[in-house]
Amino acid sequence: MSVPLSQMWTVATYVLRQKLARRKRYPFVLMLEPLFRCNLACAGCGKIQYPAQILKKNLSVEKCLAAVEECGAPIVSIPGGEPLMYPDIDRLVAELVKRKKYVYLCTNAILLKEKLDLFTPSKYLSFSVHMDGLREEHDEAVCRDGVYDQAVPAIREAVARGFRVTTNSTLFDGASPLRMREFFDEMMSLGVEGMMVSPGYSYSKAPDQEHFLLQSRTHELFSKMLASPKKRWRFNQSPLFLRFLMGKHDFECTPWGNPTYNMFGWQRPCYLLQEGYARTFQELMDTTLWENYGKKSGNEKCRDCMVHCGYEATAVDYTFSSLKGFVETVGVTLTGKL
């Protein structure tokens, strides 16, 4: 496993502070979307279907920072859209680093090489490059040929210049466990710090509705893919979340774990479902009917969801809430056996 110790320590102490304050619900990762426009139109993405005047808009850096302060999460993930198309991305990242937030800048890496000069390597900044598999699978997932071949040299360059680089992969029905194992080898050869994997979720607005994974297929795919994991593979995520994907844990969703902020406000209830917006983070936490979400709720939209933004927070909370969870996490981390 490859989450750096300083980051683990920050998250651990943050969770303990929440527990001591007897907070029932608290965020882990703020999903900050400063814009919706993207230089790709992936079939699995429901984030970019908006009229032109919405796609042209950007959140101001000040609004982004206010949201970060309001939320208080120790980790800020910047998806989008494509964040490298955000005109103030360098200033935003610098301000977040100054505030000692761990930043995951999610990018398809098309612009990464040319924008690298805007950033300074830091333990707080990681480029999280969207890679859905080897060349053929990735280009198919992003609906454009040649993107894999643009991303690979950009990753090499970023690694060579001392940046933290991780990958994030969304897997859909039909993904081959064997090909994904080859992909893990390939990514580790590029020198990335760690990889993140998650099953896709069927956004109601995503054009591709046929290829999202059901729960049983998710267990099967991840069990095969992660069986006897190679020692050189490093995952930048909770090992218990990976075990959950393999069917070895039965977690409940933590929809408030990764709250989402964008130009519409605080999205209810989670990163994936758009059921409305609150004007403040507190309003989101206080007025969202959380009991209506997650598998136990019976909400059919949540039935097959096993996505990281709902369950990784549960896994992390489990690690730091019980001795059993902590021992299990340490055991998996030390042995590398999932």
Next chain:
Amino acid sequence: MSLEGWVPDVGQYLTLEEVVEFAFDYRGNTTIVKADGTEFVGYIFNRNTYGPEPFIEYFDESGEGPFTLRYSELANVKFTGKDTAAGNSWKAWLERKEREKAERVPAQVVPDPDPHRG
């Protein structure tokens, strides 16, 4: 099925609240018709029915906003803008890729069954 082009008939069988729900779910501009008869184009991104005065939130056609409008000031919403979520780009992309692959394969040389014909 897309709602693009739909002009709801608000009345006995379709309430304004239902139309607003459709509009909230719609990924295109709409024409917002106010109770005083005036109309303007905007993108409705939220509605709030929790409080004593339910309202919608929208950005106008030039991206200015967000603005709010109370339900009591609203008469109808027409689905006049392009539905940006409509279509099946995955399928279209796969079809295009297959077509391109087929075009890259050189045409097969079929032996002439009658090489002696004139």
